[in-house]
Amino acid sequence: MELYVTDLSPNSRRVLAVIHHLGLEGETDIRKFNIMTGEHQTDAFRAINPNVKVPVLVDGDFRLWEANPIMIYLSDRQGAETFCPSGKRDRIEVLRWQSWEVQHFNRALGDIVWETVAKPAFGMGAPDAEKIETGQQNFRRFAAVLDDHLNGRDYVLGNDVTVADFAVGSHSALALHPQSQVPLPEFPNVQTWLHRLEGLPAWAKTAPQAPADAAE
Numbered sequence: 001m002e003l004y005v006t007d008l009s010p011n012s013r014r015v016l017a018v019i020h021h022l023g024l025e026g027e028t029d030i031r032k033f034n035i036m037t038g039e040h041q042t043d044a045f046r047a048i049n050p051n052v053k054v055p056v057l058v059d060g061d062f063r064l065w066e067a068n069p070i071m072i073y074l075s076d077r078q079g080a081e082t083f084c085p086s087g088k089r090d091r092i093e094v095l096r097w098q099s100w101e102v103q104h105f106n107r108a109l110g111d112i113v114w115e116t117v118a119k120p121a122f123g124m125g126a127p128d129a130e131k132i133e134t135g136q137q138n139f140r141r142f143a144a145v146l147d148d149h150l151n152g153r154d155y156v157l158g159n160d161v162t163v164a165d166f167a168v169g170s171h172s173a174l175a176l177h178p179q180s181q182v183p184l185p186e187f188p189n190v191q192t193w194l195h196r197l198e199g200l201p202a203w204a205k206t207a208p209q210a211p212a213d214a215a216e
């Protein structure tokens with residue numbers, strides 16, 4: 001298999017963490033682009049993903065873009081039933097949390113940390129206080145849902161770590177970044193769960209090396 005990623009991306013991190021979790025490093029050729037210099041903007045890569053974005057997985061003649069489906073594909077390929085349950089009800093739970101994180105939780109989180117971590121790290125101008133405030137309001141709304149859900153659960157689906165944790169928690173390095181201004185202490189279950197995720201070997205192995213590396 002080939003996996004196209006970039007160092008500066010929670011979307012790449014979540015897929016790389018799945019590769020490690022499933023022990024697929026040996027059979028995966030990991031190709032890193034520097035998206036800041038536009039290294040990915042080639043006709044050859046556009047032919048693989050017309051969106052010209054990473055991550056992308058190539059498995060034989062199957063080309064798959066979008067991080068969340070890649071995570072499910074890899075898990076199903078390996079028969080990782082606990083990590084990505086195939087039972088109707090559990091599979092819908094995985095999809096529910098993946099949709100939710102893209103649309104709500106990580107969108108709000110991303111809006112905050114774009115201003116507080118990414119812009120300063122990449123010299124892209126001063127953080128916009130109004131955007132931070134709006135992001136924090138949205139984050140509070142959705143983090144409250146997750147905080148309530150995590151009450152009495154170690155992981156999003158219950159006792160075991162699943163692809164849903166790697167999806168919902170994909171921005172953990174940014175959320176836990178000292179500059180983030182993400183109001184995590186208001187949501188202790190979310191905070192504890194993010195630290196639990198950071199302690200998992202596959203997640204730890206894919207941690208950004210420098211503060212700026214946490215940025216998208």
Ligand SMILES: N[C@@H](CCC(=O)N[C@@H](CS)C(=O)NCC(=O)O)C(=O)O
Binds near residue numbers: 011012035052065068
């Ligand atoms: N919805 C996509 C998002 C992919 C995405 O936004 N990738 C970013 C890196 S995190 C990218 O490749 N940006 C380069 C560009 O847009 O040129 C997914 O989940 O995979």
